[in-house]
Amino acid sequence: MASIRDVAKLAGVSPATVSRVMNGTANVTEEKREKVLRAISETDFVPNEVARTLFKKSSKTIGFIIPSIQNPYFTQMADVIDRAAKELGFRILLCNVEHDLDRERSAIQMLISANADGIIASNNSELQHELSQCEIPVVILDSLFRTKDVNAYIYCNYYQGGMMAAEHLHKCGCRKIVCIKGPQQLFTAQARYQGYVDFCEDNGIEQHSIECDYDFHAGMAVTEELLSSYPDVDGIIACNDIVAISIYKILHKRNISVPEQIQLIGFDDVHLSSLISPELTTIHQPIEEMGRKAISIICDPEGLEKRGKQFVFPVHLIERETTCMKKLL
Amino acid sequence: MASIRDVAKLAGVSPATVSRVMNGTANVTEEKREKVLRAISETDFVPNEVARTLFKKSSKTIGFIIPSIQNPYFTQMADVIDRAAKELGFRILLCNVEHDLDRERSAIQMLISANADGIIASNNSELQHELSQCEIPVVILDSLFRTKDVNAYIYCNYYQGGMMAAEHLHKCGCRKIVCIKGPQQLFTAQARYQGYVDFCEDNGIEQHSIECDYDFHAGMAVTEELLSSYPDVDGIIACNDIVAISIYKILHKRNISVPEQIQLIGFDDVHLSSLISPELTTIHQPIEEMGRKAISIICDPEGLEKRGKQFVFPVHLIERETTCMKKLL
Numbered sequence: 298m299a300s301i302r303d304v305a306k307l308a309g310v311s312p313a314t315v316s317r318v319m320n321g322t323a324n325v326t327e328e329k330r331e332k333v334l335r336a337i338s339e340t341d342f343v344p345n346e347v348a349r350t351l352f353k354k355s356s357k358t359i360g361f362i363i364p365s366i367q368n369p370y371f372t373q374m375a376d377v378i379d380r381a382a383k384e385l386g387f388r389i390l391l392c393n394v395e396h397d398l399d400r401e402r403s404a405i406q407m408l409i410s411a412n413a414d415g416i417i418a419s420n421n422s423e424l425q426h427e428l429s430q431c432e433i434p435v436v437i438l439d440s441l442f443r444t445k446d447v448n449a450y451i452y453c454n455y456y457q458g459g460m461m462a463a464e465h466l467h468k469c470g471c472r473k474i475v476c477i478k479g480p481q482q483l484f485t486a487q488a489r490y491q492g493y494v495d496f497c498e499d500n501g502i503e504q505h506s507i508e509c510d511y512d513f514h515a516g517m518a519v520t521e522e523l524l525s526s527y528p529d530v531d532g533i534i535a536c537n538d539i540v541a542i543s544i545y546k547i548l549h550k551r552n553i554s555v556p557e558q559i560q561l562i563g564f565d566d567v568h569l570s571s572l573i574s575p576e577l578t579t580i581h582q583p584i585e586e587m588g589r590k591a592i593s594i595i596c597d598p599e600g601l602e603k604r605g606k607q608f609v610f611p612v613h614l615i616e617r618e619t620t621c622m623k624k625l626l
Numbered sequence: 627m628a629s630i631r632d633v634a635k636l637a638g639v640s641p642a643t644v645s646r647v648m649n650g651t652a653n654v655t656e657e658k659r660e661k662v663l664r665a666i667s668e669t670d671f672v673p674n675e676v677a678r679t680l681f682k683k684s685s686k687t688i689g690f691i692i693p694s695i696q697n698p699y700f701t702q703m704a705d706v707i708d709r710a711a712k713e714l715g716f717r718i719l720l721c722n723v724e725h726d727l728d729r730e731r732s733a734i735q736m737l738i739s740a741n742a743d744g745i746i747a748s749n750n751s752e753l754q755h756e757l758s759q760c761e762i763p764v765v766i767l768d769s770l771f772r773t774k775d776v777n778a779y780i781y782c783n784y785y786q787g788g789m790m791a792a793e794h795l796h797k798c799g800c801r802k803i804v805c806i807k808g809p810q811q812l813f814t815a816q817a818r819y820q821g822y823v824d825f826c827e828d829n830g831i832e833q834h835s836i837e838c839d840y841d842f843h844a845g846m847a848v849t850e851e852l853l854s855s856y857p858d859v860d861g862i863i864a865c866n867d868i869v870a871i872s873i874y875k876i877l878h879k880r881n882i883s884v885p886e887q888i889q890l891i892g893f894d895d896v897h898l899s900s901l902i903s904p905e906l907t908t909i910h911q912p913i914e915e916m917g918r919k920a921i922s923i924i925c926d927p928e929g930l931e932k933r934g935k936q937f938v939f940p941v942h943l944i945e946r947e948t949t950c951m952k953k954l955l
Contacts (some may be wrong), residue, residue, distance in 0.1 A: 304922040358736060366704050366720075370644075372695045381682075381720050388732055390697075390740075391720035393708050403717055407687060411719075511899055542901060549903040568696075572842055572871060574878040574904055 307338035331523075357387050359595055360408035362401060362418040366393040368511055368539060369567040369586070371419070374438070377588030380416065385596045387414065398423055409433065415448075415595030436591045440484045445605030449594045451587050455485050457578040458612040459492020462534045464561045465578070467502065469560050469620050471532025475515070475523055476506040477544070479536035486511075486536060489564060493534060509536055516543030525553070531559055538570040541577055545619065550565035556621040566615055575618035583610050637665035651812070658707035688924055689731060689737035694864040695722040697840055697868060698896040699913070700748070703767070704922050706917030707746065714925045716743065727752055738762065744777075744924030751886045758932075765920045774934030778923045780916050784814050787909040787941040788821020789828070791891045796831065798949050800861025804852055805835040806845075806864035806873070807922065815840075815865060817891060822863060837869045839867055844886050845872030860888055867899040868907055885950040895944055906945035913940050 305312040310329055317325050318333040327331075332440065361378050379389045383615045390413065392404035401418075405427050408416055415434040418424070428435050429446035436449045459476075466474050476493045477485025489504065495506045505527060509519040518533070520543065535541035541563030548555055555561050555575065563570055563579035570577035590608055616622070634641040639658055641698065647662040654662075687815050690707050692700045708718045719742065721733035724761050730747075734756050737745055744763040747753070758775030765778045805822045805876075808815025820836065826833045826844050834856060838848040845864070852859065864870035870892030877884055884890050885903065892899055892908035899906035919937055946950070 342921065349635070356736075356739075363720075366695075366701045366708075373699055375695050375722060376724070379724065386728070388736060389722065391692075391722060393704060393718065393720060395705070395708065400712065400717070407717060407719070410685075422903075513897065546901055546903055550901075568842070569898075572875055574875055 302339050304333065304335050304336045307340060308332040355414050356412040358411065358413045358594060359387050359498050359592070360390045360391055360392060360404070360411075360413045360416045362404050362408075362416065362581075363391055363393045363559070364419050365395050365512070368537070369569050370537065370565045370582075371541075373567055373584050374588050377585050380590055381589045381592040383598075385592065387596060389397045389593070402427060403500055405431065417591045417595070434595045436594050438587065438591060441607070442605075446603050447600060447605055448603055449591075450605065450607045451591055451594075451610070452484070452607075453582045453587070453610045453612050455488035455612070456492040456495075459489035459494075460496045461492070461612070462489075462564070463493045463496035463502075463612050465614055465616075465620060466532035466534065466560055466562060466614075467496070467500065469532070469556075469622055471560055472531050473527060474502065474532040474534065475527050476504070476534045477519055477523070478506050478508045479509065479511055479535050479540075481508060489536065505530075508542055511537050511540065513539050513543040516540035517547055520547040533559060535561065535563050537563045538567045538577060538579055540572060541579070541619070542569065545573075545575075545577075555619050560621060561619040563619075570615075571617065578620040579619045580612050581615045581616050582612055583592075586610060631663045632669050633662065636669060637661040639878050652953050662874055663899075671888065684743050687719055687740065687742050688716050688921070689719045689721060689733070689740075689742045689745045691733050691737075691745065691750050692720055692722045694724050694841070697866070698898050699866065699868075699911075701892045702896055702913050703917050705720075707921055708915050710918045710921040711925075714921065716921070716925060731756060734760070746924070747822040747919045759931060763924045765923050767920060769914065770936070775903040775932050776934055777932055778920075779936045780923075780939070780940045781813070781912045781936075782916070782941050784817035784941070785821040785824075787893060788818035788823075788863075788910075788943070790821070790943050791824045791893065791909055792822045792825035793820075793833075794943055794945075794949060795861035795863065795889055795891060796825075796829065798861070798885075798951055800889055802856060802859050802862040803831070803834070803863065804856050804859050805833070805863045806838045806848055806852070806865050806869060807835050807955060808838065808840055808869075810837060818865065834859075838869055840866050840869065842872040846876055849873045850877040860872050864892045865904060867908055869894035869895045870908070870948070871898065871902060874902075874904075874906075876880050889950060892948075900946065907946045907949040908944050909941050910944045911941055915939060 301312050301315050305315045314329060315333050318330050359382055361375055373390055382389050394404055401424055417436045418428055419438040425442035425444050429444045435447040437447055439452050441450050478490040481487055494504060507519050507523055509515045533544055533546055535600040541561055544561060545555060548559055553559055563577045566579045566581035570579050587610055630641050630644050630801055634644045640867055643658060643664050643720055647659050655758045690704055711718050723729040726908055730753055746765045747757055748767040754773050756772035758773045764776040767777055768781050770779050788949055807819040810816055823833060836848050836852055838844050870890055873890060874884060877888055882888055892906045895910035899908050916939055
């Protein structure tokens with residue numbers, strides 16, 4: 298994307314002159330003015346950036362880049378963010394990128410050129426450079442970059458969640474616990490899995506795991522694989538609720554009863570986890586509080602500092618119908 | 627939103643002069659130029675509209691206004707639209723409006739000022755005036771306005787779907803069918819309900835109905851009401867799949883077996899309907915084809931004509947596990 302400096306270079310003037318032409322505030326010769334306008338046209342200096350420099354008005358718009366709109370965790374987060382933004386007079390632009398780096402990069406550029414007041418992004422540390430270079434506030438959900446040059450990080454204690462899930466299944470009497478870990482390039486998935494690993498090590502329990510994407514197609518395929526590899530499994534930790542629901546589906550089809558034969562625990566506590574039957578035992582993330590915090594950071598003028606402050610939210614276990622403490626007795 | 631005419635009026639010049647100042651193409655006196663720039667600053671003539679007039683470049687962006695991001699029908703549609711747009715080099719901006727007219731109005735304005743190449747909207751005929759006035763292509767999903775001044779309408783034969791649902795339950799041996807009809811101000815809900823009504827009239831069947839919003843909270847509340855009002859119900863038509871899932875939840879809690887005691891049919895055939903157990907019998911909408919058609923209309927230069935052409939897609943019944951033809955035997 299061309300910058301004001303590129304335009305200046307092409308026009309053979311200083312960036313300050315480009316700025317004066319765009320602001321129309323000081324004397325610029327007609328010749329220079331025409332050169333600048335021509336250079337703006339010839340570069341891919343995006344129109345809205347012209348406008349932005351021209352007026353510096355807030356667009357009262359915040360962009361939320363959604364890793365996948367098919368994941369109810371993100372649509373629930375989008376709903377919270379939407380409501381919180383509306384209360385403060387802002388609106389939300391959603392960009393669904395389906396874990397595609399090009400789409401995410403294009404979304405960032407578009408939000409900047411649409412003069413957004415801030416960006417909430419999630420998951421993709423590969424774009425940390427682009428996001429840290431943004432001049433507008435950036436809040437990262439569910440991830441942690443090596444660079445601290447964004448405004449804030451908001452995530453949960455996923456490590457603790459992974460431990461809790463393993464501990465709960467162990468307490469429920471499971472002796473062969475398999476962890477379906479999420480994509481290990483993602484912070485959320487790494488931390489959950491590490492919690493499981495450490496609980497097993499601390500308690501002398503054998504570790505078994507299979508990697509799986511955060512979606513239901515992957516969840517169903519992985520469950521078939523799991524049942525072949527571990528025919529004696531009696532506890533499954535799913536990387537998220539939607540994967541847990543797809544695991545349940547396969548178990549139900551095979552007439553394996555839950556929780557009597559295999560106990561099952563999800564992660565996220567999306568609405569759906571209590572809407573299905575049986576209701577899913579899961580690790581609750583405070584989606585409402587996390588989304589509201591993201592908005593408050595962007596809308597608060599103090600939030601503009603690029604300190605990379607971390608807001609870590611606690612998780613907790615919600616016992617429902619797919620696990621069963623009775624086995625202990 | 628201020629227009630170029632408002633700016634011209636305030637500056638005391640003609641719209642053509644405003645245009646010349648913005649284009650920088652012809653001679654305008656310095657005095658007039660300053661007046662115009664001041665007027666642009668003083669009105670709420672949005673910066674990006676200035677930019678738009680200035681360069682008239684395509685932003686390669688299409689806006690999709692989502693009635694509710696909590697409804698999986700719309701997130702699935704968003705996913706299709708996203709993929710189809712990407713194949714043609716466009717990107718999608720999503721605006722979730724949660725059935726709120728102000729938010730929808732604001733989304734329309736924002737998409738115009740962000741220089742979108744088109745808008746796909748759904749459901750809200752109250753904004754038909756705003757949408758017909760848009761200078762960019764507009765495609766309406768799942769609705770039909772009185773005015774024909776948009777580019778196209780894309781919807782399914784919902785009426786036929788309502789008939790099919792009633793006919794199927796009747797064939798499955800249900801004698802007391804209750805229709806949980808969607809919000810009757812919506813085209814989709816009206817047409818489905820009318821299909822049910824006409825099937826009942828044609829076949830001398832008693833009609834019973836309760837109105838319900840298209841979401842799971844409403845679905846659960848309405849099911850409690852339904853079971854009190856119609857203790858002998860043996861067939862339920864849900865207004866959509868998510869409501870069908872919430873109906874199943876209440877029936878399951880009350881130990882009412884599906885389909886043995888009550889048969890249940892949904893509408894939409896979202897992914898979730900085959901992911902839950904038991905899998906939901908439902909009326910399939912061709913979401914993939916509908917979404918692709920919307921994008922092809924906006925991206926096709928021929929699509930610019932404002933003819934209000936209607937594309938009506940067929941629906942069909944998907945028999946799964948919540949209804950049971952065996953009762954016939």
